[in-house]
Amino acid sequence: MSKEAIERVSIIISKGSLEGVYPGLIMANGARMEGIEANLFFTFFGMDAINKSHYENIKVAAVGNPGLHIPTLLGCIPGMSALITSQMNKTMAKLDIPPIPEFLEMIADSGAGIYACQATVEMFKLKKENFISQLSGIITVGEFYQMAAGGQIVFT
Amino acid sequence: MGLKEYAGKQIEIDDDGFVVNVSDWNEEIAKAIAAENSLTNLNAQHWQVINFMRKKFTEDGDTPSVRALGKLSGVSIKELYELFPKGPAKLAAKIAGVPKPRGCI
Numbered sequence: 593m594s595k596e597a598i599e600r601v602s603i604i605i606s607k608g609s610l611e612g613v614y615p616g617l618i619m620a621n622g623a624r625m626e627g628i629e630a631n632l633f634f635t636f637f638g639m640d641a642i643n644k645s646h647y648e649n650i651k652v653a654a655v656g657n658p659g660l661h662i663p664t665l666l667g668c669i670p671g672m673s674a675l676i677t678s679q680m681n682k683t684m685a686k687l688d689i690p691p692i693p694e695f696l697e698m699i700a701d702s703g704a705g706i707y708a709c710q711a712t713v714e715m716f717k718l719k720k721e722n723f724i725s726q727l728s729g730i731i732t733v734g735e736f737y738q739m740a741a742g743g744q745i746v747f748t
Numbered sequence: 749m750g751l752k753e754y755a756g757k758q759i760e761i762d763d764d765g766f767v768v769n770v771s772d773w774n775e776e777i778a779k780a781i782a783a784e785n786s787l788t789n790l791n792a793q794h795w796q797v798i799n800f801m802r803k804k805f806t807e808d809g810d811t812p813s814v815r816a817l818g819k820l821s822g823v824s825i826k827e828l829y830e831l832f833p834k835g836p837a838k839l840a841a842k843i844a845g846v847p848k849p850r851g852c853i
Contacts, residue, residue, distance in 0.1 A: 627834035
């Protein structure tokens with residue numbers, strides 16, 4: 593059986609930490625680079641990534657993150673999350689990975705859609721004005737499935 | 749790996765269809781590769797990107813990413829996707845006769 597090429601991906605970003613946000617952004621941008629249609633959906637705390645008040649301040653989770661290889665108690669020290677985030681941002685900048693605001697702009701310019709989840713918008717009492725200008729719309733889960741039809745769905 | 753005829757010349761290409769030897773390339777070959785990828789009319793902006801790609805590859809030994817193209821080629825990311833709808837960096841590299849970009853961004 594020949595492998596069928598992926599033509600469309602719908603990527604859901606549900607977590608608001610740096611390590612929760614970047615993979616989805618990289619996958620969406622990577623899809624567009626390959627000529628694959630891509631849409632990004634932000635839900636729950638993932639929505640911070642497109643919230644104007646927060647998207648410049650997305651941090652690495654310093655607690656409950658065994659991958660960091662530091663004792664949990666150290667992770668609790670005030671400023672630890674900011675310190676780890678700043679180190680990580682430096683490493684990523686060296687690798688030519690853009691900061692989240694620039695990355696979102698790139699992804700929007702590539703023609704990918706950027707959507708916010710309506711249920712979360714209501715839950716957090718947000719308005720369209722709270723989001724970045726690249727937001728394509730606030731949609732329901734039903735509209736999401738319609739948009740994702742015929743393609744792959746990736747939940748992060 | 750294999751040989752393929754572009755603009756009357758036998759060119760060595762890799763498995764993904766990228767020209768192996770950068771020096772084999774000329775503008776006629778670029779037009780032939782573009783036509784094969786549904787780009788029959790290369791305009792001034794296409795050439796701006798193609799020439800930038802070759803220049804950058806010659807300087808750095810590396811194919812520029814979409815981000816680098818958007819920042820340095822004088823053509824914005826939005827325009828890049830309009831010019832090369834099936835993936836700007838990849839397609840522009842193919843037409844420019846430089847290796848496939850390897851970056852994730």
